[in-house]
Amino acid sequence: MPMGHDAPLTKEMILDAAEQVLRRFGPEKTSVVDIAKALQVSHGTVYRHFPSKAALREAVTERWLVGCISAPLEKIVSEGKGSATERLRLWLDTLRKSKRDYFTRDTEMFAMYAAETQESVETVKAHVNHLIQQIATIVEQGIQSNEFKPGQPEVIAKAIFMATSRFHHPAHANQWLAEDEEETFQAVWELLLRGLV
Amino acid sequence: MPMGHDAPLTKEMILDAAEQVLRRFGPEKTSVVDIAKALQVSHGTVYRHFPSKAALREAVTERWLVGCISAPLEKIVSEGKGSATERLRLWLDTLRKSKRDYFTRDTEMFAMYAAETQESVETVKAHVNHLIQQIATIVEQGIQSNEFKPGQPEVIAKAIFMATSRFHHPAHANQWLAEDEEETFQAVWELLLRGLV
CATH class of the missing domain: 1.10.10 (Arc Repressor Mutant, subunit A)
Structure with a gap:
């Protein structure tokens, strides 16, 4: 245009x-x-x-991360439907599904985001902190309703995010299409849930 | 020579x-x-x-994985010192330390191993299965001594290995030197332990 x-x-x-x-x-x-x-x-x-090509790339990636990844997840947190367990599972499944979809269907954008992640640029770090904050909100609600064991929501949220890296960090994208991927995630989910509930 | x-x-x-x-x-x-x-x-x-350069590379990586990574971990499992919790923690710490040491001190070998992992060659898959088997032995001992909750040792072991990918998968090597790395691992460890004990 x-x-x-x-x-x-x-x-x-x-x-x-x-x-x-x-x-x-x-x-x-x-x-x-x-x-x-x-x-x-x-x-x-x-x-x-934009002062440089790098700044432009970073801004494009940031807009994509916010619009295509964070925003749909934010909705799950703010709507607050179901139990905290159901919400956390839906949040993780939605994150995994969108990452997988972009990896297979929007290859160029995904490759750019993967590179920015590898270089650990500030916008990606901010994005990760934002996602952890979303999990922390779900965890806090779960603790308050006595569904989850007591604990520090932010520390637990960071642990959940890090423990599921294998399923959403772009460096593992090739593994997401493996046949036993759902089974592998289910094993991790059950172990994490045993620690939460 | x-x-x-x-x-x-x-x-x-x-x-x-x-x-x-x-x-x-x-x-x-x-x-x-x-x-x-x-x-x-x-x-x-x-x-x-060796039929090809790829076969040679794979054999060199395999020998390194067995001798430098698996063997010291196998010792922790077979010696069976301390509680299952202590043994699992020592196993994970040893794996993380050796990966970090090779990443910083044996750059060429680590890069080769990282590439083979990315291409998901058979020897790396076998190595991963072998490590999961080691964790399963520790978990089984923990269940038998009533230190850990009941469950399927192999499924739980796979979950522990996958949930700690962020701390030993070579794609994350750059993150291992972060200042808050120990703190991040500790958060994941505590969450996993809450699920096990």
């Missing part, structure tokens, strides 16, 4: 174009000039909004 | 040379010819023992 030079250029418009171009060319081959071309502006104009 | 053409060439000698050459040149740049040269034999002689 090229646009005229005189249209007001917002960060959101740059991210839309960047996402499209990054998907088409891949993170390595995409340059800021390519993104500027898609917007029909000079690369200087893009640089006024 | 070049050797004469007439010395009997054993698999072990080829693996010794292969390990040295792989360490020096790295897995990508090493060829079977390089390994044959180090042994002062023709590459055909090496091929008679």
